[in-house]
Amino acid sequence: MAPSAAVATGTAYDIDSASSLTVVVNKHRPLDPQTYVPKPLSRIQAERMRSDAAEAYKKMVRAAKADGVNIVAVSGYRSYDTQASLYDSYVQQYGQETADTIAARPGHSEHQTGLAMDVGNSSGVCALQDCFEETPVGKWVAANAPAYGFIIRYPKGEQGVTGYTYEPWHLRYVGSDVLAEQIHAGAKATGEPDVDTMEEFFGLEPAPDYLP
Template sequence: MLAPSTYVPPTLTRVSTERLRSEAATAFNAFVKAAKAGGVNVRAVSGYRSYAQQQSLYHDYVLRYGQETADTLAARPGHSEHQTGLAMDIGNSNGACALQACFADTPVGRFAASEGWKYGFIIRYPAGAQAITGYTYEPWHLRYVGKELAGSLEAWKASNPADLGALERYLGLEDAPDYVP
């Protein structure tokens, strides 16, 4: 958990209409440029979120879907990767499959899955890994971990397919907590 609830990363840089830590922003801009060179137009959807923004989003999900489902869709306030300034939700410029699993089959989704690691990004919540990560599949949620770790994780995934590419398994961490009492 990030502490205090007023935590803001020290170096946030504007990326389109969003913000990321400067090292993640530089990598993201390179990722977007490479995609564009290949005819793929990446849209920055949601980068840094403050504690208050995450609290509002999570509260809205709880009201809409109930807490049990909300816990699989959004991080509780103070637990969001977005608050670190190292996460970016991405989309297609035409809005196709926005924040849906079908995003994986779009040009941007395919580019992120095959090329993101080269720029230091991983798909943080891979398909089938909800019991490990705690979140439903989010092919649009990129997490900047740096080129070295992303490259190592990419190589590790090939020899550990049962672990579904989950960062928790790669790092030897416990599976996500179960919030249900």
């Protein structure tokens, strides 16, 4: 992948380096190297995240708790090998075409950056399902996650851009609340085209499918 600097709102962001907090990973943009391992990693419940993202995550969880909402860590860092077995199991079960819509191929998963966490409710209600958005945690993160540097990485109606259907539970740390708020704000502008994905914000091509 050729190095490039994405410029948005007057600030240059490194969207190419695997270790960058603003790295953009999608079906057109594998991690470089594909076997990248983030360091250091911190534990969050039974999951792991890159330590800087973990700090921000814990701050967010504390704030939610103060509002009476219990955010549970469902799935955080996944290694290349873990992602490979997850993807392969979906291919066995559903075939490659369907597998590609529900799990990233190894080296193409945001979970491998250590910057993503799938969150849930302590009751487990609507875990990893559309109805998650109507749950206490779903509502809380939609309204407040950007203030802690996290975006809903796969918003509703953006499958043609991100390559994934709506995932209201998949939070991605982008390094700053300012940037997260800017990306998030794109979803609220009415009458204008949405700019609520990293692809749109950084002026990248849509990545609905893997390149042949």
